[in-house]
Amino acid sequence: MIKCMILDFDGLVIDTETSEIESFEKLYETYQVQFPVKKWLEGIGSALSFDPYESLMSEVPGVKREELRPQWAQVFELNITLASSSSKRWIDRHMEQLDIRQYFDFICTADDVEHVKPEPDLYLKVLAHFNIKSHEAVVFEDSPNGALAAIRAGIQCVAVPNPTTESLGFDPGIALRLSSKEEMSLDEVLSKI
Structure with missing residues (x-):
């Protein structure tokens, strides 16, 4: 009997690898x-010995790391937020337990709002925290109540039901169902919505 499940993080819990590659591809494209x-890929799952900035600087004389990092960040870095009725x-x-707190830029829970999902309070609080408009965010939800809260907040919602919620x-008004x-x-989802 199995008594322990061990998970990798990058690429499994959160697919940071695909978005990193795609963002570096876009950065390189700007310099042809x-x-x-x-x-x-040779360094995936280990310590990355390949420096993508150094590689690009060797191809494009005169470009500096200080210029490249912010350009890459504009493509790659998103604010990762949790908005839960729990x-x-x-x-x-x-x-x-999962040691994942450091991966979230902001966490909003039932303790932070007057009304939980399907009311939009959680999502509106996230928008206010980052001082962004609803069209500048996307919500991924597994439940109809959560999806409705996102819609009521004016945020595009991608529904990703789990085995418990897939029949609901x-x-x-959801933008996409996966x-x-x-x-x-993520790039495919964003292009669809």
């Missing part, structure tokens, strides 16, 4: 240089 994906205590306990009816997070890359 092909990103050496094979070199990058209590802060519940979320904190699971975050601690989602509001027709059978799993693996069905599309």
